[in-house]
Amino acid sequence: MEKKRLEDMFSTDIDAYLKGIKRLDSKQSEEYIKLLELGKTMADKDFSKDSDKQKVFERVLRNINEQKGREDTLKKSNKTKSIVTKVASFALVCVLGFSLMQTSFAQGVVDKIVRTISLGHITILESEPSDIKSVPVPDKLKGKIFDKDGNPLEVLSTEHADEIYTVDGERIAYIDSDGDIVTKSEHEKARADECLIIKDPNQLNNYTCFDIKLPSYLPEGYKFTEAEFFKDENGVVENSKVVGLYFANEETGKFIYMQQRVAEEDAGYVTDAVKIEELKINGVDAVLYDDSNLDWEYNGVIYMLVGRGEIAKDELIKIAESIK
Amino acid sequence: MPKLALIDAQSKREIPELLDMEKEFTYIFETYYKKVFNFVYYRVNQYYTAEDLTSQIFEKVMIKINTYDETKSPFEVWLFAIARNTVNDYFRNLQSRKFLPIDSIKNLISKKKTPEDIVEIAETNDELLKALSILDERERSIVALKFGAGLKNVEISKVLGLTENNVGVILFRTMKKLKKELERMG
Numbered sequence: 420m421e422k423k424r425l426e427d428m429f430s431t432d433i434d435a436y437l438k439g440i441k442r443l444d445s446k447q448s449e450e451y452i453k454l455l456e457l458g459k460t461m462a463d464k465d466f467s468k469d470s471d472k473q474k475v476f477e478r479v480l481r482n483i484n485e486q487k488g489r490e491d492t493l494k495k496s497n498k499t500k501s502i503v504t505k506v507a508s509f510a511l512v513c514v515l516g517f518s519l520m521q522t523s524f525a526q527g528v529v530d531k532i533v534r535t536i537s538l539g540h541i542t543i544l545e546s547e548p549s550d551i552k553s554v555p556v557p558d559k560l561k562g563k564i565f566d567k568d569g570n571p572l573e574v575l576s577t578e579h580a581d582e583i584y585t586v587d588g589e590r591i592a593y594i595d596s597d598g599d600i601v602t603k604s605e606h607e608k609a610r611a612d613e614c615l616i617i618k619d620p621n622q623l624n625n626y627t628c629f630d631i632k633l634p635s636y637l638p639e640g641y642k643f644t645e646a647e648f649f650k651d652e653n654g655v656v657e658n659s660k661v662v663g664l665y666f667a668n669e670e671t672g673k674f675i676y677m678q679q680r681v682a683e684e685d686a687g688y689v690t691d692a693v694k695i696e697e698l699k700i701n702g703v704d705a706v707l708y709d710d711s712n713l714d715w716e717y718n719g720v721i722y723m724l725v726g727r728g729e730i731a732k733d734e735l736i737k738i739a740e741s742i743k
Numbered sequence: 744m745p746k747l748a749l750i751d752a753q754s755k756r757e758i759p760e761l762l763d764m765e766k767e768f769t770y771i772f773e774t775y776y777k778k779v780f781n782f783v784y785y786r787v788n789q790y791y792t793a794e795d796l797t798s799q800i801f802e803k804v805m806i807k808i809n810t811y812d813e814t815k816s817p818f819e820v821w822l823f824a825i826a827r828n829t830v831n832d833y834f835r836n837l838q839s840r841k842f843l844p845i846d847s848i849k850n851l852i853s854k855k856k857t858p859e860d861i862v863e864i865a866e867t868n869d870e871l872l873k874a875l876s877i878l879d880e881r882e883r884s885i886v887a888l889k890f891g892a893g894l895k896n897v898e899i900s901k902v903l904g905l906t907e908n909n910v911g912v913i914l915f916r917t918m919k920k921l922k923k924e925l926e927r928m929g
Contacts, residue, residue: 425915426911426912426914426915427911429911429914429915429918430896430910430911430914430915433889433914434895434896437893453922454915454918454919454922457918457921457922457925458890458918460871461871461886461889461890462889462890462893464781464871464890465777465781466780466781466784466785466790466793466891467776467777467780467781467784469790470780470784470790470793470794470797471794472776472780474794475776475780475794475797475798475801476769476772476776478798479768479772479798479801479802479805480765480768482798482802483764483768483802483805483806486802486806
């Protein structure tokens with residue numbers, strides 16, 4: 420009883436505080452008073468003070484006006500509208516984390532768009548190329564990241580973005596959005612926890628609510644190696660809407676990544692690129708961007724082929740065309 | 744009461760002139776920006792992401808505003824249900840995409856803020872924010888809805904689909920957990 424009463428009292432006290440009403444904290448335990456103080460501190464935090472409110476306002480205004488225009492056109496042609504979620508743009512470009520990717524969105528995408536191509540749920544923005552090829556290593560990572568010869572990195576550049584190591588010489592898989600280092604082995608472990616890995620290509624369709632289609636053509640030396648499915652809250656994979664596919668060349672260690680996902684509102688994304696090219700894959704509109712990524716949407720599925728700069732453009736197209 | 748004003752604004756929207764829409768948006772934005780931003784920030788702890796998600800939330804709110812039914816739920820409940828879904832989608836998307844290997848960093852580079860600036864901002868409020876990371880999604884949502892959005896338990900219960908009583912219990916438990924973690928961190 421007593422416990423329950425405290426919980427109610429806490430909510431009442433906090434609500435009163437939020438409303439600006441001062442209540443006398445009469446003869447409560449020290450623990451309770453401390454909890455209330457913590458609650459008040461949290462209620463007083465105003466992170467929005469340091470945010471760029473004007474920028475957010477303008478961005479929304481621009482987007483809803485655009486959306487309105489698009490909607491009107493769509494209404495005329497009697498189609499349903501699709502709202503694009505922009506979230507995913509972070510992901511494609513991954514991974515130099517918080518120091519870089521947010522700014523890509525904030526600066527790169529919003530400020531200097533050259534043109535936009537939309538394919539159903541996917542939107543690709545062409546932006547002006549950035550002339551900056553390197554950035555100083557953020558404070559948080561100083562002294563923690565090294566090149567392959569063990570020299571501490573002061574600057575991150577496009578050249579060695581792929582190969583950074585910890586002080587112990589362990590390869591870094593990526594830097595997460597908090598700026599924390601995730602090594603290859605940690606990454607593998609996390610992946611094992613969060614993903615179901617299937618290596619038998621014949622079993623892929625047991626886990627998704629759509630048909631996964633593998634390419635019948637792959638560049639020489641490349642083979643399907645595995646598919647990853649993301650586990651739900653209960654740790655199982657059932658009727659999943661997304662799959663990640665890996666095709667690797669065992670000799671060189673290089674690989675191609677592909678994602679297939681159900682095309683629905685949540686799955687849509689916007690991404691940016693310096694160079695975009697429109698083309699057709701088996702008669703369907705597709706976008707090739709930065710010569711290394713090829714996205715298209717077919718029959719309710721979004722296909723995203725990531726050549727990682729290692730696969731020539733015409734090879735990418737051939738792979739894509741072999742997916743039927 | 745902001746709620747009344749909004750309904751007022753809505754009933755006048757027989758002919759949705761662009762100007763009206765902008766006015767309405769400005770009103771909603773001014774009224775809720777702080778709450779929405781703080782809610783999002785309590786969930787994601789990053790300024791750029793929080794700004795981006797906040798703008799997405801307002802976008803969705805404005806696009807869906809005609810579907811809002813004041814007889815079904817208070818405006819804030821409706822708005823924060825959208826906010827919560829947007830943040831959850833963000834995490835889900837991030838999860839299903841974060842395994843992409845490093846491609847390149849070209850065009851990821853800020854022209855205005857240096858990475859140091861960003862780190863600096865990101866590290867303010869560090870201790871509390873670190874402590875928050877031990878919470879699960881539900882606990883964190885409650886914290887964000889309570890302290891970021893300033894909602895009452897009854898409103899939180901509607902956004903999250905819990906009972907009001909349950910919200911109070913989880914909130915109190917979460918506060919104890921946070922306090923303990925903060926003490927542990929010293």
